[in-house]
Amino acid sequence: MASRADALAPPEVMARYEAVIGLEVHVQLATRTKIFCGCPTSFGAPPNTNVCPVCLGLPGALPVMNRRAVEMAVQAALALNCRVNPVSRMARKNYFYPDLPKGYQISQYELPLAEHGWVEYELEGAARRVGIRRVHLEDDAGKSLHEGFRDSERYTYVDLNRCGTPLIEIVTEPDIRSSEEAYQFLTELKQIMQYLEVSSCDMEKGHLRCDANISVRLRGASEFGTKTEVKNLNSFRFLRMALDYEIARQVAVLEDGGRIEQETRLYDVASGTTVGMRTKEHAHDYRYFPEPDLLPLRVSDAWRERLRAAMPELPAAKRARFRSEFGLRDYDVEVLTASRELAEYFERAAAASGDPVEASKWVQGELLGALKAAGKDLAVSPVAPEQLGELVAMVRQGHLSGKMAKEVFAKMFATGEPARVIVEREGLRQISDAGELERVVDEVLAANPKQLEQYRAGKATVLGFFVGQVMKATRGQANPQAVQELLRRKLASPAS
Amino acid sequence: MDVARLTIDQIREDLARRRYSAVELVEEALRFAEAENPRTNAYLHLCPERALAAAARVDERLERGEDPGPLAGVPVAVKDVILTKGVRTTCGSRLLAQYIPPYDATAVARLEAAGAAILGKTNCDEFAMGSSNENSAFGPVRNPVDPERVPGGSSGGSAAAVAQGTAVAALGSDTGGSIRQPASFCGVVGVTPTYGRVSRYGLTAFASSLDHIGPLARNVRDAARLLQAIAGRDPMDATSAFAPVPDYLAAMDGNVRGIRIGLPREYYRDLASETGTLVERGVRLLERLGCRLEEISLPTTDYAIACYYIICTAEASSNLARYDGVRYTWRAPQAETLAEMYRETRGQGFGAECKRRIMLGTYVLSAGYYDAYYLKAQKVRRLIARDFEEAFRRVDAIVTPVSPFPAFKLGEKIDDPLEMYLSDIFTITGDLAGIPCMSVPCGRTAQGLPVGMQILARHFDEPCMFRIAEAFERAGGFGGN
Numbered sequence: 001m002a003s004r005a006d007a008l009a010p011p012e013v014m015a016r017y018e019a020v021i022g023l024e025v026h027v028q029l030a031t032r033t034k035i036f037c038g039c040p041t042s043f044g045a046p047p048n049t050n051v052c053p054v055c056l057g058l059p060g061a062l063p064v065m066n067r068r069a070v071e072m073a074v075q076a077a078l079a080l081n082c083r084v085n086p087v088s089r090m091a092r093k094n095y096f097y098p099d100l101p102k103g104y105q106i107s108q109y110e111l112p113l114a115e116h117g118w119v120e121y122e123l124e125g126a127a128r129r130v131g132i133r134r135v136h137l138e139d140d141a142g143k144s145l146h147e148g149f150r151d152s153e154r155y156t157y158v159d160l161n162r163c164g165t166p167l168i169e170i171v172t173e174p175d176i177r178s179s180e181e182a183y184q185f186l187t188e189l190k191q192i193m194q195y196l197e198v199s200s201c202d203m204e205k206g207h208l209r210c211d212a213n214i215s216v217r218l219r220g221a222s223e224f225g226t227k228t229e230v231k232n233l234n235s236f237r238f239l240r241m242a243l244d245y246e247i248a249r250q251v252a253v254l255e256d257g258g259r260i261e262q263e264t265r266l267y268d269v270a271s272g273t274t275v276g277m278r279t280k281e282h283a284h285d286y287r288y289f290p291e292p293d294l295l296p297l298r299v300s301d302a303w304r305e306r307l308r309a310a311m312p313e314l315p316a317a318k319r320a321r322f323r324s325e326f327g328l329r330d331y332d333v334e335v336l337t338a339s340r341e342l343a344e345y346f347e348r349a350a351a352a353s354g355d356p357v358e359a360s361k362w363v364q365g366e367l368l369g370a371l372k373a374a375g376k377d378l379a380v381s382p383v384a385p386e387q388l389g390e391l392v393a394m395v396r397q398g399h400l401s402g403k404m405a406k407e408v409f410a411k412m413f414a415t416g417e418p419a420r421v422i423v424e425r426e427g428l429r430q431i432s433d434a435g436e437l438e439r440v441v442d443e444v445l446a447a448n449p450k451q452l453e454q455y456r457a458g459k460a461t462v463l464g465f466f467v468g469q470v471m472k473a474t475r476g477q478a479n480p481q482a483v484q485e486l487l488r489r490k491l492a493s494p495a496s
Numbered sequence: 497m498d499v500a501r502l503t504i505d506q507i508r509e510d511l512a513r514r515r516y517s518a519v520e521l522v523e524e525a526l527r528f529a530e531a532e533n534p535r536t537n538a539y540l541h542l543c544p545e546r547a548l549a550a551a552a553r554v555d556e557r558l559e560r561g562e563d564p565g566p567l568a569g570v571p572v573a574v575k576d577v578i579l580t581k582g583v584r585t586t587c588g589s590r591l592l593a594q595y596i597p598p599y600d601a602t603a604v605a606r607l608e609a610a611g612a613a614i615l616g617k618t619n620c621d622e623f624a625m626g627s628s629n630e631n632s633a634f635g636p637v638r639n640p641v642d643p644e645r646v647p648g649g650s651s652g653g654s655a656a657a658v659a660q661g662t663a664v665a666a667l668g669s670d671t672g673g674s675i676r677q678p679a680s681f682c683g684v685v686g687v688t689p690t691y692g693r694v695s696r697y698g699l700t701a702f703a704s705s706l707d708h709i710g711p712l713a714r715n716v717r718d719a720a721r722l723l724q725a726i727a728g729r730d731p732m733d734a735t736s737a738f739a740p741v742p743d744y745l746a747a748m749d750g751n752v753r754g755i756r757i758g759l760p761r762e763y764y765r766d767l768a769s770e771t772g773t774l775v776e777r778g779v780r781l782l783e784r785l786g787c788r789l790e791e792i793s794l795p796t797t798d799y800a801i802a803c804y805y806i807i808c809t810a811e812a813s814s815n816l817a818r819y820d821g822v823r824y825t826w827r828a829p830q831a832e833t834l835a836e837m838y839r840e841t842r843g844q845g846f847g848a849e850c851k852r853r854i855m856l857g858t859y860v861l862s863a864g865y866y867d868a869y870y871l872k873a874q875k876v877r878r879l880i881a882r883d884f885e886e887a888f889r890r891v892d893a894i895v896t897p898v899s900p901f902p903a904f905k906l907g908e909k910i911d912d913p914l915e916m917y918l919s920d921i922f923t924i925t926g927d928l929a930g931i932p933c934m935s936v937p938c939g940r941t942a943q944g945l946p947v948g949m950q951i952l953a954r955h956f957d958e959p960c961m962f963r964i965a966e967a968f969e970r971a972g973g974f975g976g977n
Contacts, residue, residue, distance in 0.1 A: 053597075053599050059579065059587065059595070059597065060579045060597070060601060060696075060697065060698040060701070062696060064731065064732060094817060094861070096838055101818060103814065104817060156834075285862055285863045287858065287861035287863075287866075288866075289810060289814070289866070289870060292704035294735075
């Protein structure tokens with residue numbers, strides 16, 4: 001993969017350096033209403049319609065904490081193995097910007113909601129751990145619209161619908177060493193948030209936003225280098241590209257005998273480079289101080305434990321269990337646990353089928369294939385997991401051949417009917433019943449004395465002919481394995 | 497009827513006996529306010545439609561034989577930092593000269609729900625920052641007692657309206673004495689309730705942790721009636737208290753025998769002689785009524801001014817950030833860039849005192865100074881509150897002067913902000929501690945200038961404070977003009 005980064009420093013130079021990366025991830029919480037008022041958080045409403053005195057920052061308006069936002073944030077923090085502080089404080093972060101109507105963001109500073117956590121993820125089969133420094137709650141700003149209007153040349157428009165949307169900011173320790181690690185960590189983080197249903201983590205909609213602090217040092221060095229902060233990493237792809245570029249840029253600067261300047265840089269999607277925004281001298285002084293309009297945020301042990309108890313099984317635990325309990329291969333586990341919804345679908349299908357491995361194949365193969373072809377989400381799948389499980393069980397019990405089952409599945413998907421109904425209506429049952437099959441086999445043998453003689457004379461290939469005749473006579477419903485077995489037994493014995 | 501002499505009790509009786517209708521009363525109050533206002537500039541604007549609509553609702557209820565509410569027909573003035581839906585709310589600032597809020601402050605809604613008629617909006621120091629009402633963008637207020645003198649601030653317009661008799665009562669706001677000091681300067685009763693007792697929703701924020709809404713009235717009973725109507729938990733204000741609101745009128749039984757009153761020695765040093773004499777005379781009256789006096793000490797008093805002006809400016813610098821020209825404020829027309837728009841809008845929009853406080857507040861919150869100023873001030877604030885807690889273990893209430901001196905002349909202190917700040921010394925401690933406190937008139941100087949006596953009580957012990965104040969007012973003959 002040729003990228004902008006490769007041009008900056010050759011691989012043998014890069015190999016002498018190590019990157020040190022910490023991420024600041026903003027996750028939009030999936031509350032129905034905003035963090036400090038009752039306005040809906042829905043996306044896509046006409047500009048400046050989901051607003052009220054509170055989120056517009058009108059004179060005299062006051063924030064009131066959304067309990068649901070706190071609960072979601074606590075669950076997120078617990079899932080990241082953080083210690084939830086029994087008392088935390090909201091704080092004002094002061095800065096001027098047109099899409100920030102109060103002139104400050106209500107965030108947390110000295111006493112965040114939760115601290116000292118970690119996330120474990122897998123990188124090339126090995127477990128890696130990233131420390132979580134803190135998780136805190138805050139409100140989002142509105143959006144400045146710099147283009148798309150007739151007079152965009154002269155004016156910026158402001159949409160305050162997003163103002164007051166609840167966010168959590170997750171700050172990692174500088175434990176990440178490459179863009180690939182950052183990518184895998186963020187993937188794991190996203191999956192955890194989605195499992196908890198605290199966020200949809202839709203990056204396109206800005207539900208997951210990421211900034212990175214990056215420095216480089218010679219391998220083996222213990223001191224950190226000077227870091228830069230790179231903003232605007234708004235897709236997984238951009239994250240990787242921006243980190244690669246910035247790491248290479250810093251290496252190139254150092255190799256040239258230069259010094260890294262502590263600054264904020266913006267990832268520019270068009271050029272694939274990072275561009276300096278402001279240096280340390282021009283860094284904002286946010287003048288944080290405790291928010292006097294809100295009481296300290298108290299999370300009692302009882303409340304915290306109630307929230308913990310209500311949490312679903314998290315991706316890592318589910319993956320481990322799918323391996324040990326169901327004996328699934330890593331790849332299958334990966335696919336099936338990609339979303340909580342799919343994992344739960346699979347588990348219900350597996351339970352109904354009595355054969356998790358087969359169920360796994362059917363879920364990954366037929367079901368996901370059919371959904372993809374139909375452009376449908378799992379949530380609206382016409383085939384319920386129990387129905388799919390039943391179908392798998394019918395195959396397992398020999399009532400249907402694999403080929404028949406696929407046809408039945410297609411009909412289930414099209415009509416939403418259970419397999420049983422389709423099989424019965426269309427008379428598709430596989431005949432495995434020994435008595436019934438024996439009768440047909442006897443008839444076939446009796447009807448084809450010439451072939452019977454050839455077989456007895458040692459022409460073993462004639463067996464296939466007999467199987468075909470039996471299948472034909474049963475209109476394909478005979479269980480081929482059972483037929484073969486029966487034929488072998490019959491033909492081995494003296495003339496019947 | 498003589499609007500200037502009416503009390504709420506009188507209005508209740510008059511309406512019940514059909515001596516006049518609520519509409520007649522409010523019409524007369526509006527006429528009187530319009531006629532008198534040029535003398536004082538107490539009102540920035542009247543809202544006759546809203547007032548008459550409220551009065552008409554009261555009359556309808558009376559006609560149907562329904563309870564018209566505890567404040568039925570009472571003409572009330574509201575300080576212009578408190579929002580009134582559909583009625584211009586300027587905060588005494590050029591930036592909000594045309595601002596019409598889309599919602600009512602909780603206190604305003606509760607007043608109207610109790611039957612009150614909002615007559616109009618009263619002048620004040622810009623964003624409630626000042627002790628003389630000279631910081632209003634719409635001109636100073638003159639003290640009705642002596643038009644050469646200030647009415648005090650920042651609720652100067654509310655105090656003047658009540659003293660002048662155009663409003664029977666008024667709402668003010670108090671952050672460091674802005675209700676009590678003008679009440680004392682104008683010779684009316686002013687109450688700063690316990691922090692959290694009255695919702696701040698719809699009160700334009702100056703310093704959120706210190707801001708209070710409270711009543712001004714001609715006597716203690718009327719003030720208590722107003723507080724009764726506006727007090728209580730409001731889900732829109734996270735800092736509003738859940739504590740039930742006691743019956744204040746029932747508490748005023750005239751019996752103050754045995755109530756222990758603390759006299760903090762730090763408040764009686766260096767008093768201008770007449771103020772000192774009047775307050776001490778008031779204290780003796782309390783003793784005669786059966787109160788037990790005790791000298792106490794509030795040793796952290798000396799740090800209160802510094803502490804207060806750090807915390808209030810810090811919070812103000814943040815609270816005033818929203819007036820940036822982007823949305824509802826006045827916007828400097830000639831700006832080309834965003835930075836220029838901010839600079840010009842705020843540079844031209846804010847008056848000198850606001851700018852001074854924004855700069856002070858920005859400074860004390862800045863990186864490298866936060867610990868030395870803001871954090872230290874918060875610690876001092878806790879010590880001041882602890883001083884009071886300890887004092888209230890020995891006494892039930894504390895009595896002090898409200899201001900070191902009576903109303904001063906317009907322009908006398910405006911060029912010396914520090915001296916102006918120092919004049920808040922007796923009132924800011926109550927705000928810092930969040931305890932209820934009030935000013936009740938205790939006499940006049942030889943020049944006829946009113947002097948107020950301050951009563952402070954334990955958190956949520958407004959009943960004790962009112963009981964003392966009412967007994968004192970009755971015994972001293974200080975009720976009414």
